[in-house]
Amino acid sequence: MEPYRADINAADDKGGKKKRRWMWGILLSFLLIGMVSFLSVRSYLMDGLPKLPDKQSMWVKNLQPNITLLDRNGEVIGHRGPFYGRPLKLSEMPPWLPGAFLAIEDQRFWEHPGIDRKAIFRALVANSKAGKKVQGGSTLTQQLVKNMVLTREKTYKRKFQEMWLAYKMEQMLSKQEILELYLNRVDLGNRSFGVEAASQRFFGKSAQDITLSEAAVLASIPKAPTTYDPIKNPNASANRARLVLQTMMAQDKISAEELQKAEQKPAQLKANASGYMDEKYLGHIFDVVGERAKGIIGTQSGDLIIHTTIDPRLQIHALKTITNVVDKFQKTKKVSDGALVSIETETGAVRALVGGQDYDTSKYNRATQALRQPGSSFKAFVYAAALEAGFTPGTVRIDRPTTIGSGEDKWSPQNYTRRYRGPLTLREALKLSTNTVAAQVAAEVGPNKVVELAGRFGITTKLRAHYSIALGSSEVHLIDMTSAFMVFANEGLKHPPYLIENITDTADKNLFTRRSRPSERVYARPYARQMTGMLRDVVESGTGRGAKMGKRQVAGKTGTSQDYRDAWFIGFTADYTTGVWMGNDNNTPMKKITGGLLPVDAWKIYMEEAHKGKKFRPLKAPAPPITTAKSRALIRFYNTLSQNLTAERNLANGEVAKTAANRDN
Numbered sequence: 001m002e003p004y005r006a007d008i009n010a011a012d013d014k015g016g017k018k019k020r021r022w023m024w025g026i027l028l029s030f031l032l033i034g035m036v037s038f039l040s041v042r043s044y045l046m047d048g049l050p051k052l053p054d055k056q057s058m059w060v061k062n063l064q065p066n067i068t069l070l071d072r073n074g075e076v077i078g079h080r081g082p083f084y085g086r087p088l089k090l091s092e093m094p095p096w097l098p099g100a101f102l103a104i105e106d107q108r109f110w111e112h113p114g115i116d117r118k119a120i121f122r123a124l125v126a127n128s129k130a131g132k133k134v135q136g137g138s139t140l141t142q143q144l145v146k147n148m149v150l151t152r153e154k155t156y157k158r159k160f161q162e163m164w165l166a167y168k169m170e171q172m173l174s175k176q177e178i179l180e181l182y183l184n185r186v187d188l189g190n191r192s193f194g195v196e197a198a199s200q201r202f203f204g205k206s207a208q209d210i211t212l213s214e215a216a217v218l219a220s221i222p223k224a225p226t227t228y229d230p231i232k233n234p235n236a237s238a239n240r241a242r243l244v245l246q247t248m249m250a251q252d253k254i255s256a257e258e259l260q261k262a263e264q265k266p267a268q269l270k271a272n273a274s275g276y277m278d279e280k281y282l283g284h285i286f287d288v289v290g291e292r293a294k295g296i297i298g299t300q301s302g303d304l305i306i307h308t309t310i311d312p313r314l315q316i317h318a319l320k321t322i323t324n325v326v327d328k329f330q331k332t333k334k335v336s337d338g339a340l341v342s343i344e345t346e347t348g349a350v351r352a353l354v355g356g357q358d359y360d361t362s363k364y365n366r367a368t369q370a371l372r373q374p375g376s377s378f379k380a381f382v383y384a385a386a387l388e389a390g391f392t393p394g395t396v397r398i399d400r401p402t403t404i405g406s407g408e409d410k411w412s413p414q415n416y417t418r419r420y421r422g423p424l425t426l427r428e429a430l431k432l433s434t435n436t437v438a439a440q441v442a443a444e445v446g447p448n449k450v451v452e453l454a455g456r457f458g459i460t461t462k463l464r465a466h467y468s469i470a471l472g473s474s475e476v477h478l479i480d481m482t483s484a485f486m487v488f489a490n491e492g493l494k495h496p497p498y499l500i501e502n503i504t505d506t507a508d509k510n511l512f513t514r515r516s517r518p519s520e521r522v523y524a525r526p527y528a529r530q531m532t533g534m535l536r537d538v539v540e541s542g543t544g545r546g547a548k549m550g551k552r553q554v555a556g557k558t559g560t561s562q563d564y565r566d567a568w569f570i571g572f573t574a575d576y577t578t579g580v581w582m583g584n585d586n587n588t589p590m591k592k593i594t595g596g597l598l599p600v601d602a603w604k605i606y607m608e609e610a611h612k613g614k615k616f617r618p619l620k621a622p623a624p625p626i627t628t629a630k631s632r633a634l635i636r637f638y639n640t641l642s643q644n645l646t647a648e649r650n651l652a653n654g655e656v657a658k659t660a661a662n663r664d665n
Contacts, residue, residue: 070307078282084303085196086506087184096212099253100219104244106140114141114170141166189225204270213262216241284355284365307501309349318352325602334591338582339366341482348495371475376433377559377568378472385453387527389445393427402436404443413439431542442470456522457484482579488531489572492523532621546600553619558595569599574617
């Protein structure tokens, strides 16, 4: 029997070993499968995991470009892009402001390591009982991570990455730094990010001065920025704000008395707290200053505060003027748009800029981008070049059929009236906008000289040095024409137009400040004074007489391009130099609109408003002093003789009295 029993025991041992090997195999298989699964899941969850930026970069991460415009006095007039307020330290905020956010968003913020397990468990239980999501378990750190480096997709993978990065962030930053970053970056609706931006937008004041009830309103927003928007949904906002206050009291962040006072005096939104002008007034200006700021400081994401030269009162009046005139004559005169630039004569500061009557319809800027033919308004540079070449305002040329050049360059300009007046002084020829005389003078001086002078005065476009330059055949920008006329008003000194005084960011870091530079002399003072006198005659008794402003001295020049495609008036006083253009974007002709008609009308309407309250100041073109009775008698005699000779000449030519508007070409 013993051998048999031994065999049985041996068999049992052999079977046991086999069984154990089998069990170990299963266990190892499970371990292997588990490890592979873990690695696969981990690989999946960690795939595409973004890196946290460094501490400094967190403050600018994902900031979209935005611009705040200030007017000439430093007052905010407009904003484009998301709103970011000046970053505030916790020490700059009243204690109830961070307290309100912590009470409703993350009660255990100071205890958890970025992930609040208790809050997650509590949320799971509450959501299970309700059968839907009624409570969240995200911490402020998780919200910050989600908004800063993650997408908003609702997946388990994104949630895991959010929790992982929140834990990592808590190791990089202190609790105070995380809370400051959150309060300055939290989405508070209406494209406002951070408590400072939202406080300015809703209450018209800094978050440093915010009340308890106002803080509760801001803290109520993050859960659902649209649902609890205090402007769009005031009732929902007020109800949640009360919940915030009650939660703060339950957590001993405020007393029962403070709760009662806050509920008795709820937050009051300020209507148009920002004081911003409507986008229709500032759209083209935003485009211009944004582009110029980029050229000054380079491409920069983040926030820019640009202190401009714009006068809000004049800007609003300028757009209304252009719009009203164009709308009134759009059908009858076939004019569809206009532009206006107004510059402070003695500085170059642009006080108003209208790039078109409807920014919503067209972003195209007709003041700074459009290239149009200036017509006879360009004659000012022809005669300015002539004075440099030795001509005088009294130099005489004959208004008659004229052919200039030969061969392919042969050109025969005609007057607008198709009539000719015979001998004319340059002063008369400019006043009456006579084409033949301007063409003769340009040919004598040389087109190259005219082009050179125009460039010296500030015309930036490439001008063609052809004989037809005399009649404004080359295309120019309205802002260039306007600033170039300032050279006459400033006795030959050039003041380039500018729109930007300085640029900062919301942290008050100065990025650019315009330096005051000495004026550049580009034209001799005597010639500039003579030209101003000649341009005064254009307004006093010539094609621009519709621009007269009573006793206030005005000088300027009308212009109309071929077939009435463009109509201009550029004029100046001692205070402002303003240019107006009207026409059609598709370059179709208007219905006999000259520079002496609608542009002059719009110019005068605008300028009369711009000069309200301003003292009368003479232009810098004084008449020679008259000290004796004999001198005065001689002047009266020659004035009378000149008038009689002019009348006789006009009668002989069959001329009849015409309105100034119909004389302009």
